[in-house]
Amino acid sequence: MESSKVIHAFYNDDEVLMDAVKAVKAEHLHIEEVFCPFPVHGLDKAMGLAPTRLAITAFFYGITGLAFAIWMTNYMMIQDWPQDIGGKPNFSWWTNMPAFVPIMFELTVFFAAHLMVITFYMRSRIWPFKEAENPDPRTTDDHFLMEIPVNNNEAKITALLAKTGAVEINVVDKH
C-alpha cells in the first residue's frame, strides 16, 4: 500500500454499524479496524475475523499447572523428605494423592487463568504506560468508527459509506 490515507466513518448506533460493516464487506473492501465503546455482538463474525484460540492456550496452561503441582507434591512430600505427618501414607505419590488434590486443582486454575490473561495482554499489546491508540476520543463514549484504507478509490468508498448512515466521514493521513 503506497497510500497512507485512511477513511474514518463514524456511526452512532451499533445496529447501523453492523449493517455498514456488512455493506462494506459485500463490496470486498478491506476494513482495517473498527473502534467501539462496548462489545458489539456478532461484529467479529460480520467482519470475518478468525475465532480466538485463547481457550486452547488456557487448556494447555492448565495442564502445565497440573503437571507442575504433581511434580512439586511428589518431589517435596514423597522424594525429598518423606516424613510421617499425622500418619498420612507417603510410600508413593498415589497413596497420599487425595491430600494433594486441592493444590493440584488450585495450581491448574492458577496457571490457566493467569497465563491466559498474560497471553491476552501480549497478543492485544496492552500494558501500563502504553500510548492509547484510539483515533477519536468519541469512540470510547458514544460513537463507533470504521477505518478503511484508501487505494485511489476515495470517492467510491465515501459514496458507499454515506449510504450506510455514517454521521461523519473523514479522510485522514495515517502517521
Added chain:
Amino acid sequence: MYQFSGKLKTFSLALIIVGLVGIAYGFYSAPKTVEEAKEIIAQQASHGDSHATSHEVAKTDEHKDESHSAKEGHHEVVKDAHATADTHGEHHDDAHAEHVLHQLKNKPWSALYVSLFFFLGITLLVLTFYAIQRVAQAGWSIVLFRVMEAITANLVPTSIVMVLVVISAVMHWNHMFPWMGEGIFDPTSPNYDPIIDGKSWWINVPGWAIRSIIYLAIWNAYRWFIRRNSIKEDTVDDNNKTYKLSYNVSVGYIFLFMITETLMSWDWIMGLDPHWFSTLFAWYVLASLLVSALTVIAFVTIYLRSKGALPAVNDSHIHDLAKYMFGFSVFWTYLWFAQFMLIWYADIPEETTYFAMRFNEYNLPFLAMVVMNFVFPILLLLNSDFKSIPWFVVIGGIVILAGHYIDIFVMVMPATVGAQWSFGIPEISSLLFFLGVFIYATFNAFAKANPIPVKNPFLGESEHYHYYNIEHRGEGSGDHH
C-alpha cells in the same frame, strides 16, 4: 403432534417383558436355605475366584463392626464382645453361611432397587430441573418443556414400584435395610444394636414408611398439577394467570423438593448403612441424579429431533444441555471427592469403614465411575464445538449414564450384598425393565400434548435462541438479532 410409533411401543413392551422374566429368574434362583448358601460358598471356593479371599475381609469387617458398636459403651463390653465372638468361633462356618445367605437373598431385591432408584431419581430430577427452568424464567429451554414433561410421566410407574418396595420392606419380605432386622431395637435380643437403637427416633419402620409415601405423594402431586396446568396454558386466554400459577407452585415445589430429597437420600440410601453417616450425602445423591437427568433430557431431545418432532430445537439447545451435563459432572466429582477426601483425611473408623468396604470389595466399579463421570466428560465435552454435535453428546451421555448407574450401584450393593455382588441377569433385567417403562411412559406422554407450549411468554425467545459460538457451523444465523 408426535405419533408414538408402533415399533417403539413394541420395543418398550419387549423390554418390560424380558426385564420381568429376568427379575423373576433372579428371585427364583436366589438361595432359600443355609444349605444352598453353603453350596454356593463351596462352589466359589473351589473355583478359587477372588471372592473367596474377600470373604476374609468381610468377616473381619463384621467383627470390627461388632466390637466397634460396643466401643461406644465400656471397655468391659468390648471384652464381652470379643468373648462372644470367640464362642461364636465354633459355629463360625454356620454363622458365615447364614451371613452369606442373607446377602444372596438380598441380591435380586438390590438389583431391582438400584435400577428403581436410578430411574425414579432421574425422573424426579428432570421434574425438578423443569421446575427450576420455570422459576428462573429461563429463555432458552421453553421448546424443551414438553420433552421434560413427557419424561416426568415416568414418575408415576416408578413411584408405584417404589411403594411396592416400601411395602415389601415393611412386611419383611426383603432385608435390604439392616435396621429393620428382628431384635435390633430390643436390648434383650442377641441382635440388639445400641448404635442403631440410638437412632430409632428417626429410623423406625412406621416413620420410614410414612415418610417414603409422603415424598412420593409430594412429587407426584406436583407433576400431576404442573403437567395439567402446562397443557392448560396452551389454550387459555387469561392474561398469563395460569402461567403465573405454574410459577408459584413451582417455587413451592422446589422448596419442598430440597427437603424431601435430603430426607429421601437418608431414608432410602444412607439407611442401608445405618452405622454410617455423612452430612453432604444428600447433595451428592442430588448431583448424581441431576447430571443423569440432564443427560436423559438431551437423549430424548436428540431422538425426538431426529424424528422431526421438535423442529424448534436447534444445536444451541443441545449445546446448552451438554454444557449442563459437563458442569454438573464436575459438580458431582466435587461432592464425591469432598465426601471421600474428608473421610480419608481424618480416617475416623466409624466413617472410614464405608469407604474401606467399597475400596476392598468394589475396587473396579468404585474407581471406574470416577473416570466415567469425571475424566471422560471433562475431556469430551470441554470443547465448545463438540457440545453441539449430537452424536458426541450421545457418546458422552452413554458413559455418564453408565457411570452414574455404577454410582448408585456402589451406594446400595456394599450395604446389602457385600462381597456377593455381581452384574448378571437380575441387574441387567431390572435395567431393561425400567428402561422399557421409561420409554413407554415418556413417548406415550409426549404424543398426548402439543410438542411445544404454544402460549408460553418466553417461547419466541426460546425458538430464536442462539449461542454465538456455534454460528459458524452452518446453522441459520439470519435471525441473530
